[in-house]
Amino acid sequence: MPQAVSLLRWLVPCSLALLPLAALAGCGESAPPPQTADDQPTRERESSGGPSVSSEIGGLDEEKVNAAFESSLSGLQRCLQQGASRVEFLGGSVSFFVKIDLQGKVDGAYLEKSTLGDRETEKCMLGALRSKKWPKPVGGEHGLARKSFDFDPPNDVRAPAEYDASHLSKGLEKIAGKLGSCKSEKGQYEATMYVATDGSVLSASVTPPGEDGEAAVDCLVSTLKDASFPSPGSWPAKVTFAL
Numbered sequence: 001m002p003q004a005v006s007l008l009r010w011l012v013p014c015s016l017a018l019l020p021l022a023a024l025a026g027c028g029e030s031a032p033p034p035q036t037a038d039d040q041p042t043r044e045r046e047s048s049g050g051p052s053v054s055s056e057i058g059g060l061d062e063e064k065v066n067a068a069f070e071s072s073l074s075g076l077q078r079c080l081q082q083g084a085s086r087v088e089f090l091g092g093s094v095s096f097f098v099k100i101d102l103q104g105k106v107d108g109a110y111l112e113k114s115t116l117g118d119r120e121t122e123k124c125m126l127g128a129l130r131s132k133k134w135p136k137p138v139g140g141e142h143g144l145a146r147k148s149f150d151f152d153p154p155n156d157v158r159a160p161a162e163y164d165a166s167h168l169s170k171g172l173e174k175i176a177g178k179l180g181s182c183k184s185e186k187g188q189y190e191a192t193m194y195v196a197t198d199g200s201v202l203s204a205s206v207t208p209p210g211e212d213g214e215a216a217v218d219c220l221v222s223t224l225k226d227a228s229f230p231s232p233g234s235w236p237a238k239v240t241f242a243l
Helices: 062-071 074-086 119-130 165-174 177-184 210-227
Strands: 009-011 053-057 092-100 105-113 140-151 190-195 200-209 237-242
Touching: 009 074, 009 237, 062 074, 062 140, 074 119, 074 140, 074 210, 092 119, 092 200, 105 119, 119 200, 119 210, 165 237, 177 210, 190 210, 200 210
Parallel strands: 053 140
Antiparallel strands: 009 140, 092 105, 092 140, 190 200, 190 237
16 A cells, blocks of 8 residues: 555535525415515615625635645645554545635534544644635625545555444443533534554544534543453454444
């Protein structure tokens, strides 16, 4: 396997927030007349000529968003290489969610999906995205962008063994109370861990059910890393499971 990081492909095109749609005409009624620039649904204007009120979510220029993600690749690769110095077989897929404000800066970012299994690497990658200049949203206070990547492990090393998630049940039962106290948002969290031959956790990461759950991730990861699980055998293993 080559030493350089290999990006297999761009899995998902950037998802741009849609502007609110006008209400559909009722059954049997004629369609409303075309809207003018003054009555677009994304911006309300006061009849007195007062200030306008923007909608919460606006649109983004797709080409500029893709360019911003592309310019982040070198930073993402550095993060992966740094993580692989601690977890030699580090690799997996990631799906980023980015919220961009009117200044073209990241106002919020988290991973909607990830099988990297290393929180420090994921935080480094989110930092790489925050450092970039993004297009300003049009017609709203924020724009939303999504992109997914696959990363090959940068090291020429044997892949981690497979680990049946059912082996985790007893270990997770012991820390269920702590995990529950960490969670700041209801819904399903998903974890990925590397389990050492002695059953200790080499590294872990957690993806939340939504943006608000990002605040709980560090607490959940810390709790998982303090736990112990059955040995996977003579070689470390990787497992992804619902938390």
